[in-house]
Amino acid sequence: MEWQFNSAIAEKFKQHAQQHIPDYNRVLDLTIDLCNQKVHKGSPVLEIGCAIGETVTRLHNKGFTNIHAVDYSQAMLDKCPTELATYYCTPNFPKVDIKFDAILCNWTMHFVENKIPYLTKIYQSLKPGGMFILSEKTSNDGIALEQYHRYKSHKGVSDAEIQTKAESLVNVMFPENVAWYLQVLQRLDSKGFKQIHIANANWCFTTFVAIK
Numbered sequence: 001m002e003w004q005f006n007s008a009i010a011e012k013f014k015q016h017a018q019q020h021i022p023d024y025n026r027v028l029d030l031t032i033d034l035c036n037q038k039v040h041k042g043s044p045v046l047e048i049g050c051a052i053g054e055t056v057t058r059l060h061n062k063g064f065t066n067i068h069a070v071d072y073s074q075a076m077l078d079k080c081p082t083e084l085a086t087y088y089c090t091p092n093f094p095k096v097d098i099k100f101d102a103i104l105c106n107w108t109m110h111f112v113e114n115k116i117p118y119l120t121k122i123y124q125s126l127k128p129g130g131m132f133i134l135s136e137k138t139s140n141d142g143i144a145l146e147q148y149h150r151y152k153s154h155k156g157v158s159d160a161e162i163q164t165k166a167e168s169l170v171n172v173m174f175p176e177n178v179a180w181y182l183q184v185l186q187r188l189d190s191k192g193f194k195q196i197h198i199a200n201a202n203w204c205f206t207t208f209v210a211i212k
Contacts, residue, residue, distance in 0.1 A: 003168040005051070013052045013076065019155040020165075021107055022148070022202035028106070030199060031133050033210065035102055037130050042066055043101035046094075046125070049108025050087070053080035056115045060084040070094045093121040094161040100126055106135040107209075113174045116184060126212045132193065134185075135200075135207040137175045145205040177207050182198040185210050 009016060018024050032055070039045060041063045047055050050069035051124035059067050060081075067085040071077050074089050091112075103122050112118050122132060139145065149162055178198070185208065186192040193210035200207035 003172045004164065005071075005076050007075040007078075009073045010052060010079045012199040013079070014054060015046070015054045017054075019050075019108075019157050020046060020152060022151050022205055023200055023207075027135050027200055027207050028055060028058060030049075031055060031104055031184070032062060034131065034133065034199075035059060035064065035104075036062050039064075039101045044068060044098050045102045045104070046070070046098075046100045047085075048093075048122070049111075050064070050080060050085075051076050053084065055104060055106070056085045057081055066099070068094070068100075079146065093097065093114070093118060093125070098125070100130060102126075102133070104133045106133065107205075109134060109203050110137045110175045111171050115174075115176070115195065120189050123193070123212065125180065128212055130212045132210040133199075133207065134181070134210070135205065136181065137173065137204055138178045138181065138206040139204045144204050148205075151203060182207060 026183065034205055035045060041147040042065050044066045045059065045064060045068065047067070047069045050056055050071045053069065056067055056069050068088070069080070069085045070088040070090060072091040077087055080087060105122070109115055109118070111119060125134060152162055153159070182196060185196050193212055196210045198206060199209045
């Protein structure tokens with residue numbers, strides 16, 4: 001069965017994310033801390049792949065008041081705190097006439113098959129000096145995958161669940177490696193980001209911070 005972010009996943013998403021994404025809370029803390037340092041609290045911030053609104057809630061708790069969030073799953077959006085952000089339900093970049101100070105995209109772009117147009121739109125929608133935080137699955141084989149499966153086992157995920165999820169993600173998840181992302185981010189829209197940093201890395205997952 002093909003993987004879907006449906007109501008069953010939405011009900012247990014936070015637990016699921018912590019079991020399946022190494023450094024989940026660390027990356028969210030890093031994301032909020034960078035926004036707190038670099039972005040004015042009233043400036044527009046966009047989260048791509050907001051799921052049930054964990055990042056939205058954390059941004060709100062830090063005093064951010066101009067939050068936009070997009071997800072393609074209505075079941076996930078139904079679990080979001082409705083009053084804290086402007087939400088968009090679409091698999092595409094939202095159609096808004098806004099230049100953002102920060103765009104956040106944690107663990108979402110690997111579900112987009114044709115990434116370059118989407119990443120280009122992100123670049124174009126940032127203000128000069130704007131920040132892009134991107135967390136991705138960047139490896140899916142070899143020792144990295146072995147260690148990632150060990151991580152999930154230690155978090156209580158059974159071997160059967162690991163295998164079933166892997167099979168359900170075939171033709172749903174489209175990971176690229178670290179080198180691919182670095183090259184694309186450097187060349188987007190003929191200019192590319194002027195600063196690109198790897199802010200966090202763990203088995204199979206990498207977080208990039210890029211400044212326009």
